[in-house]
Amino acid sequence: MHLIEIEGLSKHFGDIEAVRGISFTVDRGEVVGFLGPNGAGKSTTMKMLAGFLTPSAGRASICGHDVVEDGLAARRRLGYLPEGAPAYPDMTAASFLAFIAQIRGFRGAEARAAVDRAVDRVDLGSVLEQPIDTLSKGFKRRVGLAQALLHDPEVLILDEPTDGLDPNQKHQVRQLIGSMAATKAIIISTHILEEVDAVCTRAMVIANGRVLVDGTPAALEARSPYHHAVYVRAEGKLPASVQDELGALPGVKRVEAAGRADDQGVYVLPQNGADIGPLVRGLLAARGVGVAELRVERGRLDGVFRDITMAA
Amino acid sequence: MRTIGIIFRRELAAYFTTPVAYVFIVIFLLLAGSVTFYVGGFFERGQADLEPFFDFHPWLYLFLIPALSMRLWAEERRSGSVELLLTLPITVPEAVIGKFLAAWVFTGIALALTVPFWITVNYLGSPDNGVILASYLGSFLMAGAFLAIGGAVSALTRSQVIAFVVTAAICFLFIATGSPIVQGPLRAWLPAAITDGVSSLSVLDHFSSVIRGQVELRDLVFFGGLMALFLFANIELVELKKAD
Ligand SMILES: Nc1ncnc2c1ncn2[C@@H]1O[C@H](COP(=O)(O)OP(=O)(O)O)[C@@H](O)[C@H]1O
Ligand SMILES: [Mg+2]
Numbered sequence: 001m002h003l004i005e006i007e008g009l010s011k012h013f014g015d016i017e018a019v020r021g022i023s024f025t026v027d028r029g030e031v032v033g034f035l036g037p038n039g040a041g042k043s044t045t046m047k048m049l050a051g052f053l054t055p056s057a058g059r060a061s062i063c064g065h066d067v068v069e070d071g072l073a074a075r076r077r078l079g080y081l082p083e084g085a086p087a088y089p090d091m092t093a094a095s096f097l098a099f100i101a102q103i104r105g106f107r108g109a110e111a112r113a114a115v116d117r118a119v120d121r122v123d124l125g126s127v128l129e130q131p132i133d134t135l136s137k138g139f140k141r142r143v144g145l146a147q148a149l150l151h152d153p154e155v156l157i158l159d160e161p162t163d164g165l166d167p168n169q170k171h172q173v174r175q176l177i178g179s180m181a182a183t184k185a186i187i188i189s190t191h192i193l194e195e196v197d198a199v200c201t202r203a204m205v206i207a208n209g210r211v212l213v214d215g216t217p218a219a220l221e222a223r224s225p226y227h228h229a230v231y232v233r234a235e236g237k238l239p240a241s242v243q244d245e246l247g248a249l250p251g252v253k254r255v256e257a258a259g260r261a262d263d264q265g266v267y268v269l270p271q272n273g274a275d276i277g278p279l280v281r282g283l284l285a286a287r288g289v290g291v292a293e294l295r296v297e298r299g300r301l302d303g304v305f306r307d308i309t310m311a312a
Numbered sequence: 313m314r315t316i317g318i319i320f321r322r323e324l325a326a327y328f329t330t331p332v333a334y335v336f337i338v339i340f341l342l343l344a345g346s347v348t349f350y351v352g353g354f355f356e357r358g359q360a361d362l363e364p365f366f367d368f369h370p371w372l373y374l375f376l377i378p379a380l381s382m383r384l385w386a387e388e389r390r391s392g393s394v395e396l397l398l399t400l401p402i403t404v405p406e407a408v409i410g411k412f413l414a415a416w417v418f419t420g421i422a423l424a425l426t427v428p429f430w431i432t433v434n435y436l437g438s439p440d441n442g443v444i445l446a447s448y449l450g451s452f453l454m455a456g457a458f459l460a461i462g463g464a465v466s467a468l469t470r471s472q473v474i475a476f477v478v479t480a481a482i483c484f485l486f487i488a489t490g491s492p493i494v495q496g497p498l499r500a501w502l503p504a505a506i507t508d509g510v511s512s513l514s515v516l517d518h519f520s521s522v523i524r525g526q527v528e529l530r531d532l533v534f535f536g537g538l539m540a541l542f543l544f545a546n547i548e549l550v551e552l553k554k555a556d
Contacts, residue, residue, distance in 0.1 A: 050399040053555050076401040086392035088322075090329045102318045103400050131329075147396070 001064050002027050003155050003185035004049070008058035010209075011044050018044040020209035021058065026185040026202075028154070031177060033200035033217075034189035037309055041209040042189040043083050046159050049187075050080040062155050076104075079153035083160055085144030089133035093124060093143050096132060097150065104151040118146040121176065138169040145173070149180075156186045162195060174199045193301035196220070207309040221299030223307075227273045229297040230280045231258070233265035235290035242287050249283065251276050265293065315402050319410025320417075327418050336380060340422045343372055348429060361439045365429060366447040366523040370487050370516055373458050378479035380419065381462025382472040384411050385550060390470045394554055408547045412463050419455040423448065443525035450522030453535035454515060458483050460542035467549035483515075486538075490514025 002025035011019040019041040026032050034042040047053040049060055051071045060067045065074040087096055097118060101111035119125055122142040127135055132143055141161065148156060161177070162170040170192075177186060177199050190196065196203045197217050205213040205220070213220065221227055232238065232246075243266060247255045251274035258265040270276045277296050284291055327333040348365035388394035397407060433439045462479040469475050488494050490511045498507045511517065515538075518531045 047395070047555065050395075052395050052399050072401050072403065075399060078399075080399045082392065082395040082399070084392055086396050088326065088393055089391065090326060091322075095325075099318065099322050100400070103315065103402060105401075 003063055004061075004187070006045075006049070006058070006060045009045065009048060009055050009060055010057040011041075011048060011053060012056050017209055019048070022206075022209070022211055023058075024204070024211065024214060026155075026187065028185055029182055030202055031181045031186045031188065031200045032202045032204055033196040034187060034204055034206055035191070035193070035196060035305060036189075036206035038191075040206045040309075042206055043159055044209075045206075046080075046157050046187065046189065047082075049157055050078060050082075051075050052082075076151075077154055079148035079151065079156045081144045081148045081156075081158040081161055083163075085141050087132045087140070087143055087147070090131055092129050092131055093135070093139075093146075094128040096143065097146055100147050100150055106151075114150050115146075117152075118150040121149055122146045123172070137164050138166065141165060141169075141173070145176070154184055156180070156184055158186070158188045160189055160191075162190065162192065170195075193305060196301065205305065205308050212308050217301075218298075220301060220304055222273055223304045224299030224301070225253075225269055226267065226297045226303070227299035228270050228275055228277075230268040230270075230277055231265055231293070231295050231297060232268060232280065232284065232291065233258075233263070233293040234284075235292045237264065238266060238289065239287075242284070242289055245283060245287070246280060249276065249279050251279065267297070315406045316410045316413070319402070319407055320414045323411050323414030324417060327414070332380075332383075333418065336376065336418075337422050337425060340372070340376060341425060344368065344426055345429070347372075361437075362429060362433055362444050362447065363523065365426070366451060369451045370454065370519060373455055374483050374487065375480055377419070377455060377458040377483065378462050378476045380415055381459050381479055382466055382475035384415065384463045385467040385546075386469055386472045386475045389554070389556075390472075394550075398550075398554060404550050405547050408463065408543060408550060412459060412543060412546070415459045415463070416452075416456045419459065420452055423452060423455070440525065443523070446525050446527045447523040449527065450519050450531070450535075453522075453532070454519050457486075457515065457535050457538040457542070460539040460546065461486070464542045464546040464549055467546050467553060486513065486515045488514075488516070490517040 004026035006025070007023050009019060009022045010017070022041075022045060034045070036042050044053065048055050049062065049067060051067045051074060054068060062074040063077040065071075065077065067074045091099070094115070097115045098111060101114045104114070106114045119128065122145045124139065124142050124146055127139050132140060135143065141164070145158070145161065148158065158177070162173045165173065174195065177188065180186065181199075181201070188195075188199070200217055203213070203215060203217050203220050204211055243255055246252065246266075246268050249268075251271055253269045253271045255266050255268050258267060268276060268280050281294065284294075344365060347368040348362065385394070388397060398404065430444055433444075434441070458479075461482050462475070465479045465482065466472075466475040468478075485494075491514070495507060495511060518534045521528065522531050
């Protein structure tokens with residue numbers, strides 16, 4: 001049994017087809033990143049998994065429990081962070097989490113222990129007695145995460161968990177997700193492409209309610225024209241003749257300038273991701289060009305993302 | 313049951329973490345007190361009872377109850393917390409009933425704070441305490457019926473203002489169906505069986521009979537039925553509108 005199973009899941013709002021027949025499964029140890037432009041249907045898919053929206057067609061299950069037929073059991077095994085991390089603004093973080101613990105079936109000392117654990121995980125201790133209303137965006141998001149983690153669920157669905165956080169906070173949240181990855185099935189949604197690289201074991205590009213690509217972040221990067229491209233910055237200026245020779249090497253598609261005023265370097269782009277590093281290095285050495293910097297690129301997700309989603 | 317209790321406690325506590333509770337209770341006591349002792353001519357009547365106090369309750373509730381019920385679901389939807397609440401392992405009926413009970417108990421607390429009025433009339437004379445007790449029960453039931461109406465309306469909209477106005481309008485209809493304003497035009501057009509039917513839906517009629525000490529089964533069934541009907545509507549409306 002897969003922890004998350006989705007089959008032909010669809011949702012329309014009147015004429016708007018928000019999700020059009022999505023199918024996939026997620027197992028323990030996987031962190032799936034939903035990538036997609038605004039309005040792609042990421043949140044709608046997550047809301048159906050969380051039992052908030054009823055699918056128009058298809059089915060989904062969490063730990064084997066159908067989200068519609070057996071919704072209560074499915075929701076017990078799920079931790080869900082809705083987009084924007086809504087909470088009850090007048091409550092303090094402590095009383096809010098105590099409420100969640102009770103709803104999750106913890107009592108007395110057990111409930112306090114569960115709250116303490118969640119508070120520790122997201123590092124919330126310093127603001128526990130403040131009304132949620134008065135917290136910064138970062139702390140509000142952590143309250144939402146603590147709420148989702150409180151019962152140590154096997155399945156976590158986090159809708160834009162790092163949206164609006166500063167870089168340090170983003171880093172913390174990613175570390176948190178990474179630390180839980182081994183024991184859970186996790187889905188996060190994001191617009192931030194590095195995030196996929198940083199935490200996800202699997203990237204799913206969604207646009208117009210369909211899954212366009214489903215693979216590892218590395219496979220996604222491999223689709224980039226810059227995958228295995230070699231960046232070269234010479235000491236002084238790279239002679240035009242050498243640049244032409246680089247372009248003529250076997251397996252090289254073209255050479256292009258880095259394109260920034262403060263960057264004299266060039267990119268040597270391979271054909272079909274060929275491994276051209278040694279050839280480039282060899283040619284530069286043979287021509288006696290002093291190399292200030294040389295590195296092999298992994299690929300640019302933003303370009304891949306644009307290509308995939310614009311074509312849809 | 314346990315879940316209803318947890319939701320009930322959270323909601324009830326929420327009234328007291330904001331000024332809502334205190335404003336409501338103070339206004340309730342001020343209005344009830346001034347009506348009882350001044351407008352109702354408490355001292356001139358030379359009679360120790362609380363009839364003017366209870367007579368005024370339908371009109372007091374007409375705008376105080378919508379003020380209380382308007383936020384029940386409209387605010388959850390506006391702020392998005394409804395998505396959090398309904399993705400927890402609870403059911404919609406549990407959430408609806410828990411919230412309703414909290415609001416109802418809250419009005420019960422406000423009502424209980426008028427007990428000094430009761431003590432005062434006992435100090436000044438010898439009222440029929442059975443009638444007064446029945447009146448408290450009737451008032452509490454009426455508050456429950458109005459809250460159930462308000463809760464259902466609140467599930468229809470994200471706007472608390474709309475929830476307030478629509479609830480007040482519906483409550484007014486339920487108060488006024490027995491009055492000449494409504495009955496006059498109806499009588500001219502409709503057979504007596506129908507106008508009597510409409511009139512039997514009058515909150516005012518049922519409430520009046522209760523506060524005169526005649527608590528009959530049909531009055532209890534009436535208020536209980538209104539609550540059940542609108543709680544059911546509330547559950548259906550939350551299911552239907554939660555994600556809009
Ligand atoms: N409650 C709703 N009513 C009508 N349309 C909706 C509703 N929720 C989402 N949509 C529409 O469904 C599409 C997908 O939205 P969403 O899942 O929120 O996208 P994403 O999270 O990928 O940005 C959008 O076109 C959006 O306008
Ligand atoms: Mg979204």
